[in-house]
Amino acid sequence: MDGDRKCYRVVGEILVERTVAEVVPAVKGNKEQLNTIVERLLKQLDTKKKELSDFQEKYKIRIKGEEEEPVQQKGNSSSSPGILV
DSSP: OOOEEEEEEEEEEEEEEEHHHHHHHHHHHHHHHHHHHHHHHHHHHHHHHHHHHHHHHTTTTTOOOOSSOOOSSOOOOSSSSSSSO
């Protein structure tokens, strides 16, 4: 786009008239900052996932539906739990 072309940008609650040449560098800078923040948050997420898995392993905590070990029944092996015939 032409650098002399008018564009509008919202600053706070005010609409400000600028030129494309003034706005494009600010928008690129904001994009780079957002990318940096996303990378930092992803690293924090990985750290927290590891902490959670270590905590679950240490205290033998299992979440329902997550890789549960099958419970073996005592006695009658022909019937299934929770099924009425």
